[in-house]
Amino acid sequence: MGASAPTPPRPERPPPRRPPRRLRAQAALAALGVLLALAAASGARSALVRAREAVQEKLRARFPEARLGPAGLDGRLRIAFAGLSIPGEAPADPPLLTVRKVAVQLAWLPLLAGRAQPAAVLLEGVTIDGGPGGRGLRRLAGLLQRRGRPAEGPDREPPLLRLEEVRLDLLVSGENGAAEPVELGPLSGEVRVTGPRGVRRLLARAWWGDGAHGELELGLAAPRRARLRVAGAALSALPRPLARRLPFELRGGFLALELQAEGASPARGEARLEVKASEVVAGGGALGPEPLGPVTLSVAGTLDWDARARALRLRDAELSLGDAGRARVALAAALALRPEARFELGMRADALSWGDLVAALPPAL
Numbered sequence: 001m002g003a004s005a006p007t008p009p010r011p012e013r014p015p016p017r018r019p020p021r022r023l024r025a026q027a028a029l030a031a032l033g034v035l036l037a038l039a040a041a042s043g044a045r046s047a048l049v050r051a052r053e054a055v056q057e058k059l060r061a062r063f064p065e066a067r068l069g070p071a072g073l074d075g076r077l078r079i080a081f082a083g084l085s086i087p088g089e090a091p092a093d094p095p096l097l098t099v100r101k102v103a104v105q106l107a108w109l110p111l112l113a114g115r116a117q118p119a120a121v122l123l124e125g126v127t128i129d130g131g132p133g134g135r136g137l138r139r140l141a142g143l144l145q146r147r148g149r150p151a152e153g154p155d156r157e158p159p160l161l162r163l164e165e166v167r168l169d170l171l172v173s174g175e176n177g178a179a180e181p182v183e184l185g186p187l188s189g190e191v192r193v194t195g196p197r198g199v200r201r202l203l204a205r206a207w208w209g210d211g212a213h214g215e216l217e218l219g220l221a222a223p224r225r226a227r228l229r230v231a232g233a234a235l236s237a238l239p240r241p242l243a244r245r246l247p248f249e250l251r252g253g254f255l256a257l258e259l260q261a262e263g264a265s266p267a268r269g270e271a272r273l274e275v276k277a278s279e280v281v282a283g284g285g286a287l288g289p290e291p292l293g294p295v296t297l298s299v300a301g302t303l304d305w306d307a308r309a310r311a312l313r314l315r316d317a318e319l320s321l322g323d324a325g326r327a328r329v330a331l332a333a334a335l336a337l338r339p340e341a342r343f344e345l346g347m348r349a350d351a352l353s354w355g356d357l358v359a360a361l362p363p364a365l
Helices: 021-062 108-112 135-145 354-360
Strands: 071-073 079-081 084-086 097-106 118-132 160-173 179-194 201-208 212-219 225-234 249-262 268-283 292-306 311-321 327-336 342-348
Parallel strands (some): 118 160
Antiparallel strands (some): 071 079, 084 097, 097 118, 160 179, 179 201, 201 212, 212 225, 249 268, 268 292, 292 311, 311 327
């Protein structure tokens, strides 16, 4: 056999092409970003644990009588407490305040820097025991005022406060003088404080029932201007223990009010008051079985109050009847509970035409 032909040499493969320098730089930056993100996440979680302990200590320092449930981190990385309660005045009394869940959301940028700065606080499932005559509310207000000024920077705003499922339990005098429980709520809302120190304002919003809502604007520095607005409150939703005190039954209608004050305090002051009840339907009791309405009426005047004397006075007021408000009557009223309960009511019509009065009244009248 003849000699075989020599095997031709294999062609050499060209070396693999290196990615462009721009792609290599982008990949390096991406890897660095992932490492930094993992380090930040680990640091943030460690900071969350430290912040949880700090928040827990701060709550106990400000409210030493409060009982806190176990603390942990929920699914949204909030510091969550499984319950908070403040006991009543006496051992046999129900808790003054009960909160099913407290959740504190921290601001992320300060947290990555190792600082625990609350951005929002959630109170869920809140029950307040107002007690007889609102005594529990006065005690709770005293506890909140006792906290002192927070150790915040001069221009750092307090965290947003969110409230969910808030209920207020009261005891009112019922038939034969026996105490009768009344529950108000549930409602939800939020409270925010804005502006630098010296000119801060409190803004609060609340909503309840089927479309009822309220807003409060309060200046926290002199002259302490305040404005309260409520709209869409259904008259038929009045709690039964309170509704039974009326000489008739409210079967329909909505209430709206606006209160504006300047320089007033909870103890004593005056405010401009406007109240409007629209589409009111009433019946039963002194009005008979047939429903009466709908009718619209409004009152505008100046309201004075004195908490020590437990007295209210409405002056320079005017009562308007009908949607157009052409039937107008001057009105004055006063209520005092000390030294004994006393109620006064005065009305005067100087230029009320018969036609305007008839047009303002419901057809049944």
